[in-house]
Amino acid sequence: MRSRLRCRRTTIGPRHSLVISAPEEAPVQETHGLPEELMKRLPAAASELELRAAAAEVVSSALTVLDHRHFIRDLDSVWPTMKACKQLGSSEILTLTSALKEALACRLCEIAQAQSLPRRKVLALFNFMAELCWANYVSPSEHVIHQAIIFLLDTARACSNAGQNDPASWYVEGCAYFVAKVGEIMMLNPLEVFNVLDPLSARVACLARQLPRRTMRFIWILLQRRQRLWRGALYLSVSSNYWQEWARSRLVLVAHAKGDPRACPLAALPWPACQAIRKFMCERNAFDAAEVVWKIADEPDMPFTDDWLKDFIEQLPATPKAREGSECSEANSPVSPMTADADD
Structure with a gap:
C-alpha cells in the first residue's frame, strides 16, 4: 500500500497531453x-x-x-x-x-x-x-x-x-x-x-x-x-509595448547621466523628476506588463x-x-x- x-497522482491514468491533443508549445x-x-x-x-x-x-x-x-x-x-x-x-x-x-x-x-x-x-x-x-x-x-x-x-x-x-x-x-x-x-x-x-x-x-x-x-x-x-497555443509573454516604453525611459536616464544640460532639457532635470518620468512611462518589472498571447x-x-x-x-x-x-x-x-x- x-x-x-x-x-499516486491526483487522477488515474496518463497526463492529459497524452490522451488528448497536446497544447501547442510556447x-x-x-x-x-x-x-x-x-x-x-x-x-x-x-x-x-x-x-x-x-x-x-x-x-x-x-x-x-x-x-x-x-x-x-x-x-x-x-x-x-x-x-x-x-x-x-x-x-x-x-x-x-x-x-x-x-x-x-x-x-x-x-x-x-x-x-x-x-x-x-x-x-x-x-x-x-x-x-x-x-x-x-x-x-x-x-x-x-x-x-x-x-x-x-x-x-x-x-x-x-x-x-x-x-x-x-x-x-x-x-x-x-x-x-x-x-x-x-x-x-x-x-x-x-x-x-x-x-x-x-x-x-x-x-x-x-x-x-x-x-x-x-x-x-x-x-x-x-x-x-x-x-x-x-496559449501562453503569457511580456508585451512588446513594454519594451518600447522601456527604451524611452532608458533615454531619460541616459540623458540625465550623459547629456549636456545646455543642449538636452532632460539632462537639466533633477534626478527625482527623471525617476518619476521613468516610473510613469514604464512599469518597474517586465512581468507586470505580461499579456496573454494566443497563437x-x-x-x-x-x-x-x-x-x-x-x-x-x-x-x-x-x-x-x-x-x-x-x-x-x-x-x-x-x-x-x-x-x-x-x-x-
Whole structure:
C-alpha cells in the first residue's frame, strides 16, 4: 500500500497531453526550474510538516517566473521518489499532489485577503496551476482550489465596486487565463463543464464589464478559444509595448547621466523628476506588463467595441433547478449581483 500511495497522482491514468491533443508549445524562452536546494528537500521530506513546507516553497518559487515547463520537468523527476506521510491527528495520507493542492489554495486565499501582491505573481500562480493540471498533478475542478478561486473572484467584485480596479482586473485576468488554458480538459467531462467551466466563464465575463480593455482581452480569448475548440497555443509573454516604453525611459536616464544640460532639457532635470518620468512611462518589472498571447493560424482581432461581451452576458441562461442552492448557481442567476445590471 505504501508504494502505491507514494507514486499516486491526483487522477488515474496518463497526463492529459497524452490522451488528448497536446497544447501547442510556447516559444522557447529563458526558463527556470526548481531551486537545487528544493530538489533535494522534496524527496527527503519524511513528515507532514516537512512535506507541507516543501510544497509551499514550490509554489512560492513558481511565482517568480511566467513559464513553468521546467518546474513540471523537475517535479516529474522527483515525484517517483516522494514519500507519503500520515497526517497528525487523522488517518489521512498526505502526498505531494495533495500538499500542492493545499498550498495553491492557501496562496489564492492569501492573495484575496492581502490584495497587495503584484500582477505578475497572480498570473504566475494561475499559469503554474494550469501546467499542473496538464501534467495530472491537479484536477481543474479540484474542490479546494475551485472554492479558493470563487473566493478570489468575490474579492475582485468587492474591489471593483470600491473602485479598486487594479487588483480586481488582475484576479479576473488570472482566472480567465486559467480557464482558457485548461478548458480543453474540462470539456471532456460534462459535469465539470456544468459545475466549473460555465459558471467561472460567466463570473469573469460579468466582472470584466467595468475593467480595462487588457482584462477584456483575456475574456475575449477565453470565449474565442472555446468557440474554436481550443485550437492554437496559449501562453503569457511580456508585451512588446513594454519594451518600447522601456527604451524611452532608458533615454531619460541616459540623458540625465550623459547629456549636456545646455543642449538636452532632460539632462537639466533633477534626478527625482527623471525617476518619476521613468516610473510613469514604464512599469518597474517586465512581468507586470505580461499579456496573454494566443497563437493560431487565423487569429481574429479583438473588436473595438464591447458588444461581444454584452451579447455573451445577455445569452446567459437562467439558473436551472439542478443548480438551485448550489455554490455554482450565482454566476448564472438572473438576480445575481453580477448580472442584475446587465440590462442597464
